[in-house]
Amino acid sequence: MPYPSKLDSETLVSAAFDMIEQGGVEAFSMHKLAAEFGVKTASLYRYFNKEALIQAVNTQTYTHIVQTMYDAVAVDADPAQRLLVAAKAMYAYAHQHPVTYMLAFRNSDDNLRPDEDATEQSVLPLQAIMAEISGEADSLAALRGLQALAHGFISLTLAGQYRRGGDLEAHFEQAIMAYLRGWQ
Amino acid sequence: MPYPSKLDSETLVSAAFDMIEQGGVEAFSMHKLAAEFGVKTASLYRYFNKEALIQAVNTQTYTHIVQTMYDAVAVDADPAQRLLVAAKAMYAYAHQHPVTYMLAFRNSDDNLRPDEDATEQSVLPLQAIMAEISGEADSLAALRGLQALAHGFISLTLAGQYRRGGDLEAHFEQAIMAYLRGWQ
């Protein structure tokens, strides 16, 4: 009944994702996003306000990461190798989408965080693999450490905190392997 | 020659630090900061613009963390224990100053990052300890992994990404110890 819609939620989120990845969150504005669709700023508010839009972008980021890791983990190898592959997939994804990656984990505000369910549930398969290394009892602690190590390395790298040269990707792998060795 | 100054750089940075820690960066504004000093907004610009102010806050955060770890590391114990103590000191500091901690490591923008020199140089003592565990050749990789693990665990905790219960601090320690074991 209305007249031809120029906007829809999904397309908006995708466009916002790209704009943020290109120019950073600071430069991102509702005004610029509207302009990209040939629409006035206020029209966006039928779909999202800025906070909701960024939260949607973060949820998308999270979904992508989980998907990436799922695909990666589906190799036929010993547990340590499978976890290493998963970590490397996360590393690669983060380097392809550095801005939105950091944004998703920044979480200054509760409202910008991805949905609860999407997050913790999604790592259960990884925990099962981890259990093969650490034993069932320690698998949660061990998994958390693995997530921490991977995420920490990625963020420090992206934040430019490793400035003394060396092969960062090699160091990443060495650190992961040492960590897994330590749980055996 | 001028008349009694109501402002000075150091006090401004401290006040900004506190305001940000209390209310978050998003809520922080030059206007509110000026109000706290009974001064008009424009007056602040003789000292800082917003970007420079936040960078100064981040530098202060970094200085505090380095100091905290230096103090912690000065115990008489085996290398692994000393590194664990340092990591725990960082953990404790981050939990006392969660907002500014995350802000300092967020680094969306180059200009908000702490000074180059303050950062990497400061971890050399830790690298020396790490070398006792991993050997000289691997000490940089091993140290980077340790930083990553500690920082990653802290950020994921602060970001509310560990929502499945368990003793987080205990898991933190277990993860660090496993990592160090892996390098032995």
Add this chain to the structure above:
DNA sequence: CGCTAAAAACTAATATCATTAGCCTTAAAG
């Protein structure tokens, strides 16, 4: 074929920011 309803976008207005240019005030130094 014209009317109606509701979706979708628009206009207009408000409030908050950061930032700059130029002015005014004060007290220390000569």
Add this chain to the structure above:
DNA sequence: CTTTAAGGCTAATGATATTAGTTTTTAGCG
């Protein structure tokens, strides 16, 4: 007592996010 420059002030500009209320469009129905 005059100079001078530091330090704060006024005023203005241009983004920005957001809301309320209005207008346009077109699908479906009588």
